[in-house]
Amino acid sequence: MTERLRCCLSLVAALGLLARVADAAAAAEVRIAVVSLAGDLRHEARRLAQRYPGQPQGRALDGAQVAAAEARFALEAAGQSLRLDAQEARNEAEVGPMVAALARQGTRFILLDLPAAAVRQATAAVKPGEALLFNVSADDDGLRGAACSPVLLHTLPSLRMRADALMQYLALRKWRRALLLSGPSTGDAAQRDALVQSARRFGIAWSAQRTFRLSNDPRERDQSNLNLLTSGTDHDVVVVADADGEFARGVPYATQLPRPVVGASGLGAQAWHWAWERNGGPQLNRRFTRAAGRPMTGYDWAAWVAVKAIAESVARQPKAGFAAQAQALVTGKVVVDGFKGPPLSFRRWDRQLRQPVMLAHPDGVVAVAPVEGVLHPKNNLDTLGADEADTPCRAPSS
Amino acid sequence: MNEMPSPKWFAVTLLLVTALLVGAGLAEAARVASGQVFVSSEKDDAIAAFDARSRQLLAVWRQCKRPRHLQLSPDRARLYVACSDDHRVDVASRKTLASLPVGDDPELFDLSRDGRMLYVSNEEDGLLSAYDTASGKRVFAVKVGEEPEGVKVSADGRRVYVTSEVANLVHVIDVATRKVVGNIQVGNRPRRLLLLRDGKELWVSNELSASVSVIHTDTLEVAHTIHFAPRGFRAGDVTPVGMAASSDGTRAYVGLGRANHVAAVDVASRRVLDYVLVGRRAWGLALSRDNARLYVANGLSDDVSVVDTASSKATATLKAGRVPHSVAIDD
Numbered sequence: 001m002t003e004r005l006r007c008c009l010s011l012v013a014a015l016g017l018l019a020r021v022a023d024a025a026a027a028a029e030v031r032i033a034v035v036s037l038a039g040d041l042r043h044e045a046r047r048l049a050q051r052y053p054g055q056p057q058g059r060a061l062d063g064a065q066v067a068a069a070e071a072r073f074a075l076e077a078a079g080q081s082l083r084l085d086a087q088e089a090r091n092e093a094e095v096g097p098m099v100a101a102l103a104r105q106g107t108r109f110i111l112l113d114l115p116a117a118a119v120r121q122a123t124a125a126v127k128p129g130e131a132l133l134f135n136v137s138a139d140d141d142g143l144r145g146a147a148c149s150p151v152l153l154h155t156l157p158s159l160r161m162r163a164d165a166l167m168q169y170l171a172l173r174k175w176r177r178a179l180l181l182s183g184p185s186t187g188d189a190a191q192r193d194a195l196v197q198s199a200r201r202f203g204i205a206w207s208a209q210r211t212f213r214l215s216n217d218p219r220e221r222d223q224s225n226l227n228l229l230t231s232g233t234d235h236d237v238v239v240v241a242d243a244d245g246e247f248a249r250g251v252p253y254a255t256q257l258p259r260p261v262v263g264a265s266g267l268g269a270q271a272w273h274w275a276w277e278r279n280g281g282p283q284l285n286r287r288f289t290r291a292a293g294r295p296m297t298g299y300d301w302a303a304w305v306a307v308k309a310i311a312e313s314v315a316r317q318p319k320a321g322f323a324a325q326a327q328a329l330v331t332g333k334v335v336v337d338g339f340k341g342p343p344l345s346f347r348r349w350d351r352q353l354r355q356p357v358m359l360a361h362p363d364g365v366v367a368v369a370p371v372e373g374v375l376h377p378k379n380n381l382d383t384l385g386a387d388e389a390d391t392p393c394r395a396p397s398s
Numbered sequence: 399m400n401e402m403p404s405p406k407w408f409a410v411t412l413l414l415v416t417a418l419l420v421g422a423g424l425a426e427a428a429r430v431a432s433g434q435v436f437v438s439s440e441k442d443d444a445i446a447a448f449d450a451r452s453r454q455l456l457a458v459w460r461q462c463k464r465p466r467h468l469q470l471s472p473d474r475a476r477l478y479v480a481c482s483d484d485h486r487v488d489v490a491s492r493k494t495l496a497s498l499p500v501g502d503d504p505e506l507f508d509l510s511r512d513g514r515m516l517y518v519s520n521e522e523d524g525l526l527s528a529y530d531t532a533s534g535k536r537v538f539a540v541k542v543g544e545e546p547e548g549v550k551v552s553a554d555g556r557r558v559y560v561t562s563e564v565a566n567l568v569h570v571i572d573v574a575t576r577k578v579v580g581n582i583q584v585g586n587r588p589r590r591l592l593l594l595r596d597g598k599e600l601w602v603s604n605e606l607s608a609s610v611s612v613i614h615t616d617t618l619e620v621a622h623t624i625h626f627a628p629r630g631f632r633a634g635d636v637t638p639v640g641m642a643a644s645s646d647g648t649r650a651y652v653g654l655g656r657a658n659h660v661a662a663v664d665v666a667s668r669r670v671l672d673y674v675l676v677g678r679r680a681w682g683l684a685l686s687r688d689n690a691r692l693y694v695a696n697g698l699s700d701d702v703s704v705v706d707t708a709s710s711k712a713t714a715t716l717k718a719g720r721v722p723h724s725v726a727i728d729d
Contacts, residue, residue: 073543074565077581283521283545337587342634343606
């Protein structure tokens with residue numbers, strides 16, 4: 001054997017050893033990616049500055065980072081470490097290939113901080129067993145219904161869950177006649193449809209359903225003037241469906257009759273609130289504010305709880321491998337502490353995280369749904385959103 | 399507490415303070431128990447004292463910001479108070495004698511059997527800190543999982559057990575080496591600890607698993623899990639937190655939080671004997687020395703239930719200020 005060949009062989013052996021060491025390290029590392037989209041309209045600087053209620057106030061990465069820091073100790077005790085990577089797609093077309101590449105390279109848990117259309121792109125790019133995707137910022141009911149996928153979980157409450165929470169509260173207060181104001185956009189229509197469906201479910205009647213328009217055109221004043229929009233009917237409460245928030249902001253204290261305003265302004269239904277003071281809420285809010293420099297919203301909570309759920313599944317069975325850890329999540333076996341009181345888990349029928357929804361105005365939390373007296377045969381949390389019997393999702397977790 | 403004690407009670411208060419101070423000056427054996435039940439109120443920044451026999455409110459005093467855990471010193475001459483928003487532990491015998499600054503957001507603590515060491519969980523920093531009660535100096539601190547809560551010192555003082563609510567672990571800390579020597583995975587959101595069977599068993603209440611994990615302290619493994627299921631409540635509503643044991647160690651009581659019940663458990667068989675209806679969100683528990691009465695702080699109904707342990711019934715309710723947290727009894 002020549003000197004040169006021996007040298008090469010030992011180099012190969014050394015490389016093999018290195019690869020094995022790297023493998024062992026990789027096996028103990030849980031990789032989570034947070035995928036966002038450049039130019040996501042929800043995160044435009046001018047829009048963020050408006051701080052419309054119920055809208056994101058910053059990127060999901062902040063919440064994920066807080067949860068990653070919380071999970072470190074438990075994962076280390078289980079012989080695992082956690083790596084969190086932020087990835088930004090330049091456009092919607094890039095989302096699918098990016099998610100597929102992440103899964104190929106061993107990032108099995110991927111948070112999607114994306115609008116609904118981009119979530120669909122990501123979902124189409126992943127096959128069962130390759131990765132789990134966590135939708136943390138799209139409330140679209142379609143993603144949980146006809147477009148559901150075995151690889152897609154949702155931690156943000158759906159539009160329908162939030163509408164149910166609101167209507168439960170109106171029923172509790174016996175504000176049973178409502179005036180609905182909804183806008184012309186498709187987002188407004190989605191909110192309106194969810195509210196109308198929930199109103200039927202919880203026995204809220206509409207005194208009128210009207211369409212508003214942001215306009216100063218005198219020819220359209222019946223649709224833009226709040227006095228005209230809110231007069232001519234008697235109602236207990238005004239419900240606003242406004243995906244954007246600009247119109248809704250002007251409605252409280254500006255109605256013809258002195259009536260409370262709920263929905264897109266006034267009292268809203270959210271996953272989280274900065275003023276929540278039970279179940280460890282103050283501690284979490286302090287941790288988040290310290291890390292992100294802003295108050296925690298429902299969107300931040302959704303990202304936070306997604307990482308919590310992943311960490312819980314891994315810490316409970318660190319040696320079981322991805323398939324078993326994923327299975328425990330999608331079948332609802334993993335129990336997560338969401339700092340909202342009850343233990344939380346994913347629904348088998350559409351992989352939406354069951355959770356309480358807060359009814360809050362900008363200053364504080366008024367109530368939490370499911371409200372007192374609303375019952376369910378199995379779990380009261382399943383009175384919010386699509387239940388097993390009425391889910392349009394045809395791909396339940398088995 | 400919102401109202402001030404009436405002038406009559408105030409006079410009694412002054413007398414009792416004097417008695418307590420005189421008592422403190424006497425030899426240890428001569429100290430007579432004051433017969434008082436102390437209750438901390440998180441939102442009133444106050445401690446209320448009740449007469450154990452008459453159940454009358456004796457006094458309410460502002461102690462510090464957000465007082466939570468209460469514990470008497472082993473000689474029962476001093477009451478230690480965790481002041482969560484003042485970041486200190488007060489040593490109060492009606493008058494504040496000393497304050498130990500103990501870092502951010504102290505929640506629960508425990509004293510060594512000789513009363514010399516105080517171990518406290520710092521929720522905000524994820525630390526377990528050890529203090530010398532005489533000098534008030536920090537002896538050491540150990541990093542543990544986020545939001546540590548329950549703290550318990552072993553009888554020989556060699557180990558400290560701490561729960562982490564976020565990491566779902568019980569940490570075992572060796573006092574001599576000042577290191578975490580074990581992490582035991584338990585149920586979700588572990589809260590409080592109780593040592594039983596001469597320290598051979600460590601009980602851990604799992605708030606979000608409706609259970610208590612029983613750990614063998616020699617193997618540091620979970621040997622058994624006790625599940626709670628009071629009638630009419632689903633597992634999600636059963637949130638165990640506070641625990642107390644009878645003086646002979648045969649009976650344990652577990653506050654079931656949102657289920658508004660306390661479970662009485664036979665320690666030997668680990669069987670639930672009874673569920674006692676109390677107030678809303680039953681957390682802090684304390685048992686009288688004769689084991690006849692169990693006091694239960696109900697955080698969401700602002701009162702304390704007094705349970706007759708023989709009949710397993712709540713026989714009285716004491717109005718106790720906003721969000722009562724802990725009970726300590728000097729009897």
